[in-house]
Amino acid sequence: MQKLTPRFIGPYQILKRHGNVACQIALPPSLSNLHSVFHVSQLRNYIFDPSHVIESNKVQIKENLTFETLPLRIEDQKTKELRGKTISLVKVVWGGATGESATWEVQIQMRDSYPELFLSGVSVCLP
Template identity: 60%
Template structure:
C-alpha cells in the first residue's frame, strides 16, 4: 500500500509511490478499486484504493504463521490450561468464608482471573499442590 511519510499522509490524504507494507484486501469495491484493511494509525485515510496504487504481493516465508494444534470441542470452544497460581485470598460473604485463587492463564498477555479454590483444586489438583 503506497503512502508518503505517515505524518504527511495523515494530513493531506495524498499518496506517492512509496510502499509501506502489505495489507489485507477486504473486498473489491468496483472494477478497479479495492478496500484495504488499514491499521489504526492510518484510520483517517480513505480505505479504498485504485488498482494502480497497489502492488502485487510477493510471498515471503517469514509472513507465514504456523497454526497451533488446538483441539476444539463440539460447541467450537477450546480449553486453555492455567499456567500458575499468582495469589490467594478469602472473601467474606454473609458470614461465610470463600477461598479464592488468582489464576494466570497466559503469561504473555497477562490474562488472569479470580477463581474458586475448590473448583480449581477439582479441575487442576497438580496446580494447587505445587504452590
C-alpha cells in the first residue's frame, strides 16, 4: 500500500489570472504533463523561509505524479466501532523527502504490507 500525503510544492510564479477563481502557474519541465491553470482554492500564499525549501530533485515524482512515502513507525493504536463492527487502527508516521506526517490506517492492512513495523518494542494490541 502506497500512501500519499497532500503537500504543497513550489513556490511557483503566477503568470496570469483567469477571472477571480483561477491562475496560470509557471511549472518546471518535470511537471509539464500537468495543466498549468489551477483553481485558487488549490493555491496558498507563501512567505519565503529558507528552512522550507525542498530540492525538487530529491522528490522522485513518478509518471502519474505521485511520490512514495514509507512508514517509519507506529505511534498509537485505537479501535473504532462501525455499524456493529470493530476495526483496529494504528497511527503510522510516514516519512519521505517532504518530511514526516501521520495517518490512521487499518491495522491488519499495515501488518500485511509492513510486518517489520510490528516487530519493534512498540506495544500494539494485535487481534
